[in-house]
Amino acid sequence: MPEGATIHALTQVLTWQSLCASFVGVVLGLGVGAMPGLTISLGMVLLLPLTFGLSSITAMSLLLGLFVGGMTGGSYSAILINIPGTPSASATGLDGHPLAQKGHAGKALGVSVISSFYGGIFSLGCLVLSAPLIARVALQFGAPEQFALIALGLTLICGFAGQSMVRGVVSGVLGLILTTVGQDPLLGTPRFTFGSVELQAGVLFIPAMIGLFAVPQIIQGMRPGAAGVIPRFTGGLTQMLPSWRELLRLNRSMLVGSTIGTGVGAIPGTGGPIAVFLAYDASRRLSREPEQYGQGSMEGVAAPEAANNGVTGGALVPMLTLGIPGDPITAILLGALIIQGLAPGPLLFKESPEFVYGVFWALLLANLMTLVVALVSVRWIVQVLRIPQRVLIPVIALLCVVGSYGIRNTFFDSLVMLAFGVIGYLLHRYRFPVVPMIIGLVLGQELEEQFRLSLILSAGDPLVFLHHPISAVFLAITMLVFLLPGLLDLWRRRWPPAA
Amino acid sequence: MKPNMTRRVVWVIAAVTIAWVPLAAHAAYPEKPIKMIVPWAAGGDTDAISRVFANAMEKHLGQPIVAVNVTGASGTVGAREAKNAAKDGYTILSIHDSIHTTYYTGVSDLSYKDFEPVCLMTSTPSVLAAYGKAPWNTMQELVADAKKRPGEITVGASLGSTSHFFPAMIAQAAGVKWKYVSYEGTAPRMTALLGGHIMLGETNLTQIDKVKAGQMKMLAIATAQRLPDLPDVPTLKELGYDIRYAVNRGLVAPRGTSEAVLVKLEDACGKAAQEPAVAESMKKQGTLVEFLGRKAYLDFFAKEDKVNADLAQALGYKRK
Numbered sequence: 001m002p003e004g005a006t007i008h009a010l011t012q013v014l015t016w017q018s019l020c021a022s023f024v025g026v027v028l029g030l031g032v033g034a035m036p037g038l039t040i041s042l043g044m045v046l047l048l049p050l051t052f053g054l055s056s057i058t059a060m061s062l063l064l065g066l067f068v069g070g071m072t073g074g075s076y077s078a079i080l081i082n083i084p085g086t087p088s089a090s091a092t093g094l095d096g097h098p099l100a101q102k103g104h105a106g107k108a109l110g111v112s113v114i115s116s117f118y119g120g121i122f123s124l125g126c127l128v129l130s131a132p133l134i135a136r137v138a139l140q141f142g143a144p145e146q147f148a149l150i151a152l153g154l155t156l157i158c159g160f161a162g163q164s165m166v167r168g169v170v171s172g173v174l175g176l177i178l179t180t181v182g183q184d185p186l187l188g189t190p191r192f193t194f195g196s197v198e199l200q201a202g203v204l205f206i207p208a209m210i211g212l213f214a215v216p217q218i219i220q221g222m223r224p225g226a227a228g229v230i231p232r233f234t235g236g237l238t239q240m241l242p243s244w245r246e247l248l249r250l251n252r253s254m255l256v257g258s259t260i261g262t263g264v265g266a267i268p269g270t271g272g273p274i275a276v277f278l279a280y281d282a283s284r285r286l287s288r289e290p291e292q293y294g295q296g297s298m299e300g301v302a303a304p305e306a307a308n309n310g311v312t313g314g315a316l317v318p319m320l321t322l323g324i325p326g327d328p329i330t331a332i333l334l335g336a337l338i339i340q341g342l343a344p345g346p347l348l349f350k351e352s353p354e355f356v357y358g359v360f361w362a363l364l365l366a367n368l369m370t371l372v373v374a375l376v377s378v379r380w381i382v383q384v385l386r387i388p389q390r391v392l393i394p395v396i397a398l399l400c401v402v403g404s405y406g407i408r409n410t411f412f413d414s415l416v417m418l419a420f421g422v423i424g425y426l427l428h429r430y431r432f433p434v435v436p437m438i439i440g441l442v443l444g445q446e447l448e449e450q451f452r453l454s455l456i457l458s459a460g461d462p463l464v465f466l467h468h469p470i471s472a473v474f475l476a477i478t479m480l481v482f483l484l485p486g487l488l489d490l491w492r493r494r495w496p497p498a499a
Numbered sequence: 500m501k502p503n504m505t506r507r508v509v510w511v512i513a514a515v516t517i518a519w520v521p522l523a524a525h526a527a528y529p530e531k532p533i534k535m536i537v538p539w540a541a542g543g544d545t546d547a548i549s550r551v552f553a554n555a556m557e558k559h560l561g562q563p564i565v566a567v568n569v570t571g572a573s574g575t576v577g578a579r580e581a582k583n584a585a586k587d588g589y590t591i592l593s594i595h596d597s598i599h600t601t602y603y604t605g606v607s608d609l610s611y612k613d614f615e616p617v618c619l620m621t622s623t624p625s626v627l628a629a630y631g632k633a634p635w636n637t638m639q640e641l642v643a644d645a646k647k648r649p650g651e652i653t654v655g656a657s658l659g660s661t662s663h664f665f666p667a668m669i670a671q672a673a674g675v676k677w678k679y680v681s682y683e684g685t686a687p688r689m690t691a692l693l694g695g696h697i698m699l700g701e702t703n704l705t706q707i708d709k710v711k712a713g714q715m716k717m718l719a720i721a722t723a724q725r726l727p728d729l730p731d732v733p734t735l736k737e738l739g740y741d742i743r744y745a746v747n748r749g750l751v752a753p754r755g756t757s758e759a760v761l762v763k764l765e766d767a768c769g770k771a772a773q774e775p776a777v778a779e780s781m782k783k784q785g786t787l788v789e790f791l792g793r794k795a796y797l798d799f800f801a802k803e804d805k806v807n808a809d810l811a812q813a814l815g816y817k818r819k
Contacts, residue, residue, distance in 0.1 A: 045541040142696035183572060186681035188606055188659050197579055201571030268690045324690050328540060335547050341783050343705065346712030408570045456680050
């Protein structure tokens with residue numbers, strides 16, 4: 001790294017304008033992240049016109065602050081009220097909320113904030129040290145490779161099935177089926193839309209997610225005499241943060257989460273929601289106490305939270321090196337840069353090194369700022385739980401309706417949210433797990449699209465999935481994950497351990 | 500305050516309000532912010548271009564133009580909302596050629612005739628690009644190879660949209676057949692092209708950097724003359740194919756919006772189009788400012804509509 005450019009870039013980030021911008025971005029990010037339905041991309045769209053008048057580095061400080069802050073803030077509502085604030089926080093509540101119910105809300109939030117920082121810094125390191133290399137690998141991910149990765153993701157449905165495998169698979173497959181609503185991803189033919197124009201875009205994930213998670217909570221909270229849906233927080237400050245020893249024990253989960261987050265973030269077309277479930281599952285498989293997962297394991301908060309902030313640095317890899325946005329958020333970042341007159345792409349590192357280093361510094365600043373602001377504000381955030389349930393529940397209900405409306409400014413999406421609320425309630429009532437359906441909804445369309453694309457490219461030859469090495473490896477892992485428990489079982493029955 | 504006093508205050512307020520209404524009706528349009536529906540995602544080309552124009556037009560209208568992204572169904576959800584909006588000039592729609600393609604491929608039943616043209620803002624010329632390590636360096640080599648193996652060379656496209664119609668026009672003119680691989684939107688298509696998963700794709704001037712870096716080759720551009728930014732890229736016209744193609748973006752209002760309002764909007768758009776800052780900003784987006792007023796834009800619509808209708812028919816699409 002040329003030293004002059006690096007230092008000059010640092011001086012640009014350390015101006016009061018950029019520092020202020022980063023602070024504002026982080027605070028807004030934590031806010032939109034925490035509000036279910038207000039998304040990071042929505043926050044960015046609102047801020048975008050403000051960036052026109054700013055210098056490019058100040059603009060990036062603002063937007064990256066929002067990005068990083070939003071990824072962290074999503075965990076607040078997931079932990080406190082079991083409603084993910086962003087799609088990327090979908091896995092955080094699995095253990096975060098049980099922790100909060102046990103009275104460890106502060107600790108769960110602390111773990112979330114610190115794992116987020118860990119993931120953010122890890123991915124930044126990868127971005128700085130090996131962006132061009134990561135980009136080259138990410139470009140290898142054509143349709144067969146993406147299909148194989150998503151097929152691996154499908155094994156998660158079993159991982160999150162809970163008590164009954166059959167119920168888990170039913171829920172997951174329902175999710176997959178629901179993603180076939182809307183325009184055929186390749187041909188544009190409307191499917192199951194019943195003439196509705198709004199349904200042509202398919203079932204949008206965010207209204208579905210809000211409905212599935214939030215509405216059952218709300219219905220339960222409104223039943224007379226209901227208690228304990230929202231955990232009461234009574235503790236003092238001492239119970240707030242995790243201790244150093246607890247943090248050290250989480251190192252493995254955070255590392256797993258960060259690696260998966262960075263990797264998945266770098267592959268265009270994937271993103272946070274896939275990364276967090278993969279990270280959660282991988283961390284559980286590698287854990288010494290997997291039985292704690294789902295009951296309030298701190299590892300179960302650390303892994304997905306490290307992963308979703310790992311996505312931030314990862315997602316910037318294809319954006320900065322190739323000028324390709326991997327998700328809606330980087331698409332807006334890219335738009336902001338183009339309006340600033342910078343064309344991210346292969347020449348950016350050569351032609352505007354100062355700007356690239358500026359982005360690195362701004363991302364570091366965003367992570368530090370998020371850490372400080374989030375840790376300082378944890379004590380206030382927890383106070384949300386002091387709000388009486390009869391006030392909090394209607395407020396949440398209102399946010400759900402407004403939030404799902406705001407995705408693309410149509411009331412139709414609020415109705416979708418309500419419909420999924422009913423589905424979520426029925427699932428809950430009849431003891432079907434919700435998470436497999438969420439995973440099905442996240443993966444379904446990509447699964448179909450990449451599968452069909454692969455076959456178009458190979459002129460119908462299904463062996464294409466085995467001819468591509470990356471895809472073959474992923475499929476082998478997938479088979480292993482499916483078959484290994486059964487094989488182990490068989491092994492144990494055949495040769496029972498001498499005990 | 501005594502009760503009758505309160506009542507009197509209410510009456511006064513009511514009277515003043517009522518007195519204001521006729522005044523307001525005669526007051527100059529616009530007197531409140533104008534909503535501009537962008538039927539595509541925030542941060543995309545259409546969004547960025549429309550927002551720059553909206554910013555420039557605000558000064559001449561004296562009221563803000565608020566861009567609202569209403570996405571879905573290839574721009575149809577937003578277009579439908581605009582069509583059904585009040586015809587008072589406070590809702591306008593940012594539009595591009597997909598209005599023709601979605602109509603003729605049967606994705607939507609909205610056509611340009613559902614709207615009043617306001618102005619054509621910009622034109623983004625299409626470029627035929629190839630993977631950086633593709634075996635051809637010129638259009639001639641590509642066409643010769645494609646003739647040898649019809650239906651084998653892969654082209655990334657969002658089926659039934661401009662990125663599909665453009666290579667299809669070339670195929671028709673050159674007498675070759677591509678194999679179309681469908682990608683939803685520009686970003687996945689570019690990723691596939693850079694990774695060599697597909698061989699050809701429609702792109703535009705924003706991608707020049709990738710050519711310089713050797714990741715992409717630009718084989719031909721669909722303008723009338725070569726562009727100063729791409730002096731070495733031949734036009735399709737000089738190669739013997741009579742094709743001009745661009746993504747053209749403009750503003751429209753719901754059908755039935757009054758003439759006076761349309762004239763105001765057209766005027767503001769025309770002034771915005773003359774601003775050097777706007778042209779500069781468009782250049783960064785690989786786009787040329789190409790202003791057409793209401794009448795000329797209507798003729799342009801009719802002409803483009805015919806071209807797209809013929810092309811859709813040739814591609815085997817049937818309007819349901």
